[in-house]
Amino acid sequence: MxxxxxxxxxxxxxxxxxxxxxxxxxxxxxxxxxxxxxxxxxxxxxxxxxxxxxxxxxxxxxxxxxxxxxxxxxxxxSPRYVSFMDRATPWLIALGGFAFGIGWLVGLYGLWSSKTWRIWDKLLGTFLWPGGLFGTFYLIVAPTGSISCSRSQDVGQSATTTTCVHHGFFLALPLAFRLLVVFAILSAPLFTSFRLSLVLSRGYADASKPRGVRLARPVLSKSKKQRVLWIIVGLGIFIFALLVLGV
Amino acid sequence: MWYMVVGGTEKLLAQMRRGAIEYCVLALLMTEDRYGFEITRELSEADGLVTSEGTVYPLLTRLRTDGLVDSYWQESTEGPPRRYYRVTPQGKSALKSFIEQWPRFRDSVDDILSRGR
Structure with a gap:
């Protein structure tokens, strides 16, 4: 030796x-x-x-x-330049759905093919919320439950009355709850795109940074366990929204 | 903590140094492939060009990720394997345009600086 x-x-x-x-x-x-x-x-x-x-x-x-x-x-x-596609992706994810859904798909492609984001953020961008703001918008605007109308004619009266009854859980909720649901559904894609932009501009806490400046601590938690939690929360909102809107 | 914000002028100078040295490295690789130690030796011979020899290696990394140089490992009889660097076609054209622009840039800066004396 x-x-x-x-x-x-x-x-x-x-x-x-x-x-x-x-x-x-x-x-x-x-x-x-x-x-x-x-x-x-x-x-x-x-x-x-x-x-x-x-x-x-x-x-x-x-x-x-x-x-x-x-x-x-x-x-x-550290990367010298941020590609145009990377800069556009959070926007496409959030708003691209309004362009006949194609914008969102382009954003999805940009998200998955980029090196800027890691797998958890890519999953986040895809599933919270599919279609971005357009996807959640659609959930709210879509037929909420069913409406059944019946026409009745009372004996002895010439006019017919039409009554429509709203079925469906969502509209039966008090206003405050409905607003809460709407808020939750709208904020999900916004949160997602915000998170994507954050990663884009600051990178991950354990990787290199453009200017040699480091955050004191990561703004959003980076442990795997907490990420699983975020995804579960997202899915929870998703399922809740589905139930609530009576789909 | 080593990842604090560096002071303004120092940072600027460091950036300029990095940029210039990158092109110097490309120029050295035009004639033949070299490995890191050789490159640092040649650069150290030029007075005041390189502050720390080790900082040439991150520079080579940057050149690699930018696609201006390639690298390959080669066994060496004299010790651990060596990482050789060779210039790519992009590197060559980058150097070529730098060579065209540098004299003008250098002379202009000298000129203005001398007016300030």
Whole structure:
């Protein structure tokens, strides 16, 4: 077993520090980067004497501090431009449905083919709410329950009276509840598109950012469990709306 | 924390440096494929061009993601495998237009800066 020299230890400490500083970046990029730096150091060391600790430290200084390198890599990994399609997608998802539904489909294509969003947000964009604002709009405007009209003629009277009775749960609800349902259904696609735009402009908390500025904490929770919760909530609203509107 | 907002002028200078060095790297790769260490060595020879040698590697990453260079790993008898870089056709044309614009840009900046003295 090769005995670790002090020099090797110094290099190892440096590389460990570098790995820590890169914890925020995708592991594959970080691994490749550290491998390249390791190779660089190994090659630069061939110019030094084996026991030359001072020379080694100077070498590592010339390579740069782990913090500096990590900052540079972060800068390099961030996308330079945001594509037009990406910028348009949240809008298409929210409003595209009004263009005969085609706009929403285009937005859906843009959503799924983009690298900007991850799978959970892609699912969110698709299912909360299908058709975007148009989809939810349709739910409200669509026949809410059924209306049955009957015409009756009272004996002894010449006029006929027509009475229409609304069936269906939705309209039987007090106004406040109806407004609540409408609010919930309308806010779902808005929430979705807001979330998509947020990810677009700020990225994910564990990935690189355009300007080296990092949020103190993510605005929306990023743990998987809470995302499942959001999806369940969304589905819950969906099912509730279906029941309520008497479909 | 290392991910804080960098001061204004420093950031600007750093950006300019990155931009210029990227083209220098492309120029170095025009004649032959090189690996990272070679590139850093050549750049270090130019006074004041590169502050930290290690920062050349993220730069190479950027060139790769922008499609201006390609990279490939090659086994080396002298140690760990080396990552070689080669310039792509896009890289070549990017360098070509930079070479056309740079002298004018450089001279104009010099001119205006000298008026300020």
């Amino acid at each position: 090769k005995e670790r020299t002090d020099s090797d230890r110094i290099v190892k400490e440096y590389l460990d520090e570098l790995r820590d500083a890169l914890a925020q970046i995708s592991s594959r990029s970080a691994k490749e980067f550290v491998a390249e730096i390791e190779q660089h150091i190994a090659e630069a060391r061939t110019d030094l004497d084996s026991g030359d600790e001072v020379g080694l430290r100077n070498l590592l200084e010339r390579v740069g501090s782990p913090a500096t390198l990590a900052g540079e890599l972060l800068e390099a990994e």
